Amino acid sequence: MGKTITDPRLAAQELRKLTDASAHTVFFGGAGVSTASGIPDFRSENGLYNQHFSSKYSPEELLSHHLWKQDPDAFYDFYRKMMCAPDARPNQAHVKLAQLEREGRLDAIVTQNIDGLHQAAGSKNVIELHGSTHRNHCVDCGAAYDQEWMLSTTGVPRCTRCGGIVKPDVVLYEESLDEKDIEAAVMAISHADLLIIGGTSLVVYPAAGLVQYFRGSHLAIVNLEPIAQDCAADVVCACDIAKAFDW
Template sequence: MSMEKLKSMIDASDNIVFFGGAGTSTESNIPDFRTADTGLYSSKGQKYPPEVILSHSFFMKYTKEFYRFYKEKMIYPEAKPNLAHLALARLEKQGKLKAVITQNIDGLHQMAGSKNVLELHGSVYRNYCIKCRASYSLDDVVNSIEMVPKCKKCGGIIKPDVVLYEEGLDTYTLEKSIEYIVNADVLIVGGTSLVVYPAAGLIEYYRGNKLILINKSTTPYDHVANLVIQDSIGKVLDCIVGE
């Protein structure tokens, strides 16, 4: 019954917005953040808690330690788009999906073919020198001889264009995300526990009556959603979205 209701909502709309989190990429074998022992935020074997390592002040003070964790835990260049990413790209191609708003930094939505992707927390594929702002690719970071990649132009430290703790979200990306959500007919929220702010608070801007939550576990917003499906987001979207 839930799947039929979801399909009818999608079929009837040409103004859909998708808002997703880490659970959208777990089916691409990228760990989520908070699963015990296996999540990215598991402190197992770590000298410092991950929340500390992924902070701006830690990056500036202990850059080598930051990059040791970042290269091991945050970069998955071999990951491929899964059924969820591919279904959303099809939905956009059909003219029904207006934007993908993601908390992920893995670039898998673009790899799947989505064009209008708003990355709230940045991307591992964009990197820049903190001194002269020169741009660098993910390969430049991964293949650097030293643990800390340095700028070829000025010798400054290269920083991933990802939002760390103590840093604010990009204003333009945030404002565009709010604009899409405010104007959306259907808002599909998937693969996120909706506990990390300010990103989680974005769904409060939704004014419609077709809020759909697809997640394997419960969220604080289940009680206000118009449809809740606790299942694999890839399986659900692939089943609903045709070619």
């Protein structure tokens, strides 16, 4: 394992040095990227999975395909309240990554997030492994609906064209990742000479397994909590991710 940095100013200097020296940089991120935007992560002390809900179901169940089928009212109530974040805005990490892409210094963002904040910050090449709350579709006719429309509905949302159920374009538990997204992520990661992993515990598979395709020169990890992959990193920035990208 390389050096560990806890001072966000020094972390920012190190990340800048690495990106300046790299021709092909890819960022792989998770829920921790958006915590500074007010969106809770999943597994931290204050994360979604450690919160208490009035529902008889656990958060994992509430985000499962079988519950969407068996108890859609409970699913959509949780989805609207906890998974959609219409007031969230990009933080410094999102902004810096978009800037790096504009400058030609970032090839792609591979994200497990569904909040759309990378695009809101201006990033273009964003591979959303788990989909997006900003896209919804009718399971019968395929009609598309945005997040604003979804939040304006109550109960089980019905298509205005055919009356079919409108399902979020997010990957639920028990569902498979899109093959095209997997291929795009593998292509980007395998061609990178610098991979920055940020805001993720890398325990959700198959998404977490994609980082194994990295064969480049430098690996940087930006996480408040340690993860198993720290031992392979050139540098571990154990600090707030928004501050680590403030340069």
